[in-house]
Amino acid sequence: MTIRVVVADDQELVRGGFAMILDAQPDIEVVAEAGDGAAAIAAVRAHAPDVALLDIRMPRVDGIEACRVIAAESACRTVMLTTFDTDAYVYEALHAGASGFLLKDxxxxxxxxxxxxxxxxxxLLAPSVARRLVEQYTAGGPRRTEPDPRLGVLTGRERQTLxxxxxxxxxxxxxAELVVSEHTVKTHVGNVLAKLxxxxxxxxxxxxxxxxxxxxGAPPAGGGAGVVSPPWR
Structure with a gap:
């Protein structure tokens, strides 16, 4: 099955480079390129791709707003392109519906x-993005001494899964940690997402x-950098 992709970035060389790399894969087809968020939205509407790569910072309509519209209108999943060191909008992009982040390098x-x-x-999140994203969100915020009441909708096993x-x-x-099958874990993950x-x-x-x-500030299991499964290679 071919994965259909839209690539959106206002820098032509970056956009073209990503498109060339992806189009060279036997299972991936770049169906459109876009130079701004408005063009990206139009491309998704016209081509119904599986994945859209969106630069966070683009003229006319930025990547976050484009992500929000695409998530609301289609089943297309979005990956945000960011330099992160200068982007202060990663958490906002998550709430817009982004499925992951890539550094531009x-x-x-x-x-x-x-x-x-x-x-x-x-x-997915690149490891360098994951830890800093959490730190950015939690910095300066109130520290909870006990879990939020919203977690009350979860069973004990679902809370462990989260x-x-x-x-x-x-x-x-x-x-392996819970001594259950992977199928059971998938069920727990699905329940967590649905209930919350x-x-x-x-x-x-x-x-x-x-x-x-x-x-x-709590370290992830194994002392890693907060990689979301499946692990970033």
Whole structure:
């Protein structure tokens, strides 16, 4: 099955480079390129792609607003392109419906991997983005001494699953930790997302910090950098 992709960036060389890399893959087809958010929205409406790569900063309509419209109107999943050091809008992009983030200096293999991961229905954050995203959101905010009441809708096992998601464990690792099958873990993850009104695993990680289930600054399992399953290569 071919993964259909729209690439949107106001820098022609960046946009063209990403498109060339992706189009060279036997299972990926770049169906359109766009130089701003308005053109990206139009391209998604016209071509119904599986994935849209959106630069956060674009003229006319920025990537966040484009992501919001695309998420509301279609099943297309969005990956935001960011330099992060100068972008203060990553958390806002999550709430707009982004399924993941890539740094603009991403390696060729990681770009291809990211598109395949998101097209398969999973979500991802580059490790350097994940930790700083959580720190950015939690910095200066009130520290909860106990979990948010919203977590009361979860069963004990679902709460454990959310905690392990926030620590960066894959489904297989969660299954081993809880001594259950991967199928059971998928069911728990689905229940967590549905009960808390979350779009995907990226939002589940942020929710775990937001509700106080995981303390800000707590290291993920294995001392990693907050990678959302499946792990960033």
């Amino acid at each position: 991403v390696r060729r293999d990681d770009l291809v991997h990211a598109v395949r991961v998101v097209a398969a229905g999973d979500s 905690l392990l998601l926030a620590r960066g464990l894959s489904n297989a690792e969660i299954a 009104g979350l779009r995907d695993r990226v939002q589940a990680v942020i929710c775990a910090y937001e509700t106080g289930l995981v303390a800000a």
